[in-house]
Amino acid sequence: MDEETGTLRTIRRLDRERQSSYTLFVRASDGPSSLPVTAQVSVTVEDINDNRPTMKFPSTERFVVQLFASRGDLSHGAFVTRLDASDPDEGPNSELDYAVEYGNEGGIFEVDWRTGAVTVAAEEGLDRSRTVYRLVVSASDRGTPPLRTVADLEIRVNSSNLAPPAGQRNIINDNDNDNLIYPSSPIDISTSALKSDVTILFLHPDFL
Ligand SMILES: [Ca+2]
Numbered sequence: 736m737d738e739e740t741g742t743l744r745t746i747r748r749l750d751r752e753r754q755s756s757y758t759l760f761v762r763a764s765d766g767p768s769s770l771p772v773t774a775q776v777s778v779t780v781e782d783i784n785d786n787r788p789t790m791k792f793p794s795t796e797r798f799v800v801q802l803f804a805s806r807g808d809l810s811h812g813a814f815v816t817r818l819d820a821s822d823p824d825e826g827p828n829s830e831l832d833y834a835v836e837y838g839n840e841g842g843i844f845e846v847d848w849r850t851g852a853v854t855v856a857a858e859e860g861l862d863r864s865r866t867v868y869r870l871v872v873s874a875s876d877r878g879t880p881p882l883r884t885v886a887d888l889e890i891r892v893n894s895s896n897l898a899p900p901a902g903q904r905n906i907i908n909d910n911d912n913d914n915l916i917y918p919s920s921p922i923d924i925s926t927s928a929l930k931s932d933v934t935i936l937f938l939h940p941d942f943l
Protein backbone atom coordinates (compact mmCIF):
# COMPACT_ATOMS: atom_id res chain seq x y z
CA MET A 736 0.00 0.00 0.00
CA ASP A 737 1.26 3.45 -0.90
CA GLU A 738 1.42 5.36 2.39
CA GLU A 739 0.75 8.71 0.76
CA THR A 740 -1.98 7.91 -1.75
CA GLY A 741 -3.55 4.83 -0.11
CA THR A 742 -3.31 2.91 -3.38
CA LEU A 743 -3.38 -0.83 -2.79
CA ARG A 744 -1.51 -3.03 -5.25
CA THR A 745 -0.57 -6.67 -5.50
CA ILE A 746 3.11 -7.51 -5.43
CA ARG A 747 2.63 -10.87 -7.09
CA ARG A 748 0.09 -12.58 -9.28
CA LEU A 749 -2.98 -13.89 -7.44
CA ASP A 750 -4.47 -17.28 -8.26
CA ARG A 751 -8.12 -17.93 -7.38
CA GLU A 752 -7.41 -21.67 -7.20
CA ARG A 753 -4.93 -21.03 -4.39
CA GLN A 754 -6.83 -18.34 -2.49
CA SER A 755 -10.08 -16.79 -3.64
CA SER A 756 -10.42 -13.95 -1.11
CA TYR A 757 -8.37 -11.80 1.25
CA THR A 758 -9.43 -9.67 4.21
CA LEU A 759 -7.22 -6.68 4.97
CA PHE A 760 -7.36 -4.20 7.82
CA VAL A 761 -6.19 -0.73 6.84
CA ARG A 762 -5.53 2.34 8.95
CA ALA A 763 -5.48 6.00 8.01
CA SER A 764 -4.55 9.14 9.89
CA ASP A 765 -3.97 12.73 8.81
CA GLY A 766 -1.00 13.41 11.05
CA PRO A 767 1.11 11.98 13.85
CA SER A 768 -1.10 13.55 16.54
CA SER A 769 -4.50 12.57 15.10
CA LEU A 770 -6.39 9.43 16.03
CA PRO A 771 -6.17 6.86 13.22
CA VAL A 772 -9.30 5.32 11.74
CA THR A 773 -9.35 1.68 10.69
CA ALA A 774 -11.40 -0.16 8.09
CA GLN A 775 -11.73 -3.64 6.72
CA VAL A 776 -11.10 -4.25 3.04
CA SER A 777 -12.26 -7.46 1.37
CA VAL A 778 -10.58 -8.50 -1.85
CA THR A 779 -12.22 -11.15 -4.02
CA VAL A 780 -10.12 -12.78 -6.71
CA GLU A 781 -12.05 -13.37 -9.92
CA ASP A 782 -11.38 -16.51 -11.87
CA ILE A 783 -9.51 -16.65 -15.14
CA ASN A 784 -9.41 -19.75 -17.29
CA ASP A 785 -5.86 -20.79 -16.51
CA ASN A 786 -6.46 -24.55 -16.15
CA ARG A 787 -7.01 -27.11 -18.83
CA PRO A 788 -9.46 -29.95 -18.01
CA THR A 789 -7.80 -33.03 -16.54
CA MET A 790 -8.90 -36.37 -17.98
CA LYS A 791 -9.46 -38.95 -15.25
CA PHE A 792 -10.85 -41.52 -17.69
CA PRO A 793 -9.45 -42.32 -20.13
CA SER A 794 -5.95 -41.54 -18.92
CA THR A 795 -2.50 -42.61 -20.07
CA GLU A 796 -2.70 -45.56 -17.65
CA ARG A 797 -6.34 -46.57 -18.13
CA PHE A 798 -7.79 -46.22 -21.59
CA VAL A 799 -9.10 -49.63 -22.66
CA VAL A 800 -12.72 -50.79 -22.45
CA GLN A 801 -13.69 -54.37 -23.21
CA LEU A 802 -17.12 -55.13 -24.64
CA PHE A 803 -18.74 -58.56 -24.73
CA ALA A 804 -21.25 -59.58 -27.39
CA SER A 805 -22.63 -62.16 -24.98
CA ARG A 806 -23.60 -59.38 -22.60
CA GLY A 807 -25.37 -57.32 -25.26
CA ASP A 808 -22.63 -54.69 -25.26
CA LEU A 809 -22.61 -54.44 -29.07
CA SER A 810 -26.29 -53.53 -29.50
CA HIS A 811 -27.58 -50.14 -30.60
CA GLY A 812 -27.80 -47.87 -27.55
CA ALA A 813 -25.62 -50.09 -25.34
CA PHE A 814 -23.57 -48.27 -22.73
CA VAL A 815 -19.83 -48.42 -23.47
CA THR A 816 -18.15 -46.26 -20.85
CA ARG A 817 -18.21 -42.81 -19.33
CA LEU A 818 -15.62 -40.12 -19.98
CA ASP A 819 -14.61 -38.37 -16.79
CA ALA A 820 -12.72 -35.09 -16.50
CA SER A 821 -12.41 -32.27 -13.99
CA ASP A 822 -11.36 -28.64 -14.05
CA PRO A 823 -10.36 -26.61 -10.97
CA ASP A 824 -11.49 -23.24 -12.35
CA GLU A 825 -14.86 -21.69 -11.54
CA GLY A 826 -18.12 -21.21 -13.42
CA PRO A 827 -17.98 -21.59 -17.21
CA ASN A 828 -14.20 -21.94 -16.95
CA SER A 829 -14.81 -25.28 -15.23
CA GLU A 830 -17.93 -26.48 -17.07
CA LEU A 831 -17.01 -29.33 -19.39
CA ASP A 832 -18.30 -30.57 -22.70
CA TYR A 833 -17.29 -34.04 -23.92
CA ALA A 834 -16.82 -35.10 -27.54
CA VAL A 835 -15.16 -37.58 -29.88
CA GLU A 836 -12.51 -35.83 -31.95
CA TYR A 837 -11.26 -38.64 -34.20
CA GLY A 838 -11.91 -42.27 -35.00
CA ASN A 839 -15.70 -42.23 -35.04
CA GLU A 840 -16.19 -42.46 -38.80
CA GLY A 841 -19.77 -43.27 -39.65
CA GLY A 842 -20.98 -42.24 -36.21
CA ILE A 843 -20.54 -45.68 -34.67
CA PHE A 844 -20.43 -44.26 -31.15
CA GLU A 845 -22.18 -41.36 -29.50
CA VAL A 846 -20.93 -39.26 -26.61
CA ASP A 847 -23.34 -37.39 -24.38
CA TRP A 848 -21.65 -33.99 -24.34
CA ARG A 849 -22.82 -33.26 -20.79
CA THR A 850 -22.40 -36.58 -18.97
CA GLY A 851 -19.57 -38.08 -21.04
CA ALA A 852 -21.54 -41.32 -21.46
CA VAL A 853 -20.41 -43.25 -24.55
CA THR A 854 -23.01 -45.46 -26.21
CA VAL A 855 -23.26 -47.54 -29.37
CA ALA A 856 -24.92 -45.34 -32.01
CA ALA A 857 -24.76 -47.66 -35.03
CA GLU A 858 -28.29 -48.74 -35.90
CA GLU A 859 -27.29 -52.36 -36.43
CA GLY A 860 -24.98 -52.36 -33.44
CA LEU A 861 -21.24 -52.96 -33.63
CA ASP A 862 -19.79 -55.07 -36.41
CA ARG A 863 -18.83 -58.40 -34.83
CA SER A 864 -15.96 -58.86 -37.24
CA ARG A 865 -14.12 -55.80 -35.94
CA THR A 866 -12.13 -56.33 -32.79
CA VAL A 867 -10.90 -52.87 -31.85
CA TYR A 868 -11.91 -49.21 -32.14
CA ARG A 869 -9.50 -46.41 -31.35
CA LEU A 870 -11.02 -43.03 -30.60
CA VAL A 871 -9.60 -39.70 -29.56
CA VAL A 872 -11.99 -38.12 -27.08
CA SER A 873 -11.93 -34.67 -25.53
CA ALA A 874 -13.15 -32.53 -22.68
CA SER A 875 -13.42 -28.77 -23.27
CA ASP A 876 -14.26 -26.08 -20.77
CA ARG A 877 -16.43 -23.09 -21.67
CA GLY A 878 -13.88 -20.39 -20.95
CA THR A 879 -13.04 -17.59 -23.35
CA PRO A 880 -11.19 -18.98 -25.14
CA PRO A 881 -12.05 -22.56 -24.16
CA LEU A 882 -9.29 -25.01 -23.19
CA ARG A 883 -9.42 -28.58 -24.38
CA THR A 884 -7.76 -31.86 -23.34
CA VAL A 885 -7.74 -34.93 -25.56
CA ALA A 886 -7.12 -38.58 -24.68
CA ASP A 887 -7.02 -41.95 -26.41
CA LEU A 888 -9.81 -44.43 -25.81
CA GLU A 889 -9.54 -48.00 -27.01
CA ILE A 890 -12.67 -50.15 -27.26
CA ARG A 891 -12.07 -53.87 -27.70
CA VAL A 892 -14.78 -56.24 -28.79
CA ASN A 893 -15.14 -59.87 -27.80
CA SER A 894 -17.67 -61.17 -30.28
CA SER A 895 -17.80 -64.76 -29.06
CA ASN A 896 -20.96 -66.05 -27.47
CA LEU A 897 -19.07 -67.22 -24.43
CA ALA A 898 -20.10 -65.28 -21.37
CA PRO A 899 -17.35 -63.50 -19.45
CA PRO A 900 -16.27 -65.39 -16.33
CA ALA A 901 -18.89 -65.11 -13.61
CA GLY A 902 -18.22 -62.78 -10.74
CA GLN A 903 -15.54 -60.70 -12.30
CA ARG A 904 -15.21 -58.84 -15.49
CA ASN A 905 -11.60 -57.81 -15.57
CA ILE A 906 -9.23 -59.51 -17.86
CA ILE A 907 -5.51 -59.54 -17.60
CA ASN A 908 -3.05 -58.53 -20.22
CA ASP A 909 -0.11 -60.86 -20.50
CA ASN A 910 2.25 -58.26 -21.96
CA ASP A 911 1.32 -59.13 -25.49
CA ASN A 912 -0.88 -56.39 -26.84
CA ASP A 913 -2.96 -58.68 -29.00
CA ASN A 914 -3.21 -61.58 -26.66
CA LEU A 915 -5.76 -61.06 -23.95
CA ILE A 916 -6.30 -63.94 -21.57
CA TYR A 917 -8.79 -64.65 -18.87
CA PRO A 918 -7.29 -65.40 -15.52
CA SER A 919 -7.73 -69.05 -14.61
CA SER A 920 -8.70 -68.14 -11.07
CA PRO A 921 -10.63 -65.14 -9.79
CA ILE A 922 -8.53 -62.04 -9.40
CA ASP A 923 -8.71 -59.94 -6.34
CA ILE A 924 -10.69 -56.98 -7.54
CA SER A 925 -14.18 -56.47 -6.20
CA THR A 926 -16.79 -55.62 -8.77
CA SER A 927 -17.85 -52.71 -6.62
CA ALA A 928 -14.52 -51.09 -7.42
CA LEU A 929 -15.53 -50.86 -11.05
CA LYS A 930 -17.07 -47.57 -12.00
CA SER A 931 -19.34 -48.95 -14.67
CA ASP A 932 -20.86 -52.03 -16.12
CA VAL A 933 -18.04 -52.28 -18.60
CA THR A 934 -14.71 -53.91 -18.09
CA ILE A 935 -11.86 -51.49 -17.84
CA LEU A 936 -8.38 -52.85 -18.35
CA PHE A 937 -5.46 -51.42 -16.49
CA LEU A 938 -2.61 -51.53 -18.97
CA HIS A 939 0.85 -50.13 -18.68
CA PRO A 940 1.55 -47.64 -21.48
CA ASP A 941 4.66 -49.62 -22.41
CA PHE A 942 2.39 -52.27 -23.82
CA LEU A 943 1.19 -50.02 -26.57
CA1 LIG B 1 -10.60 -24.34 -17.16
Ligand SMILES: [Ca+2]
Nearest residue numbers: 782783785824
Ligand atom coordinates in the same frame (compact mmCIF):
# COMPACT_ATOMS: atom_id res chain seq x y z
CA1 LIG C 1 -8.54 -20.09 -12.57
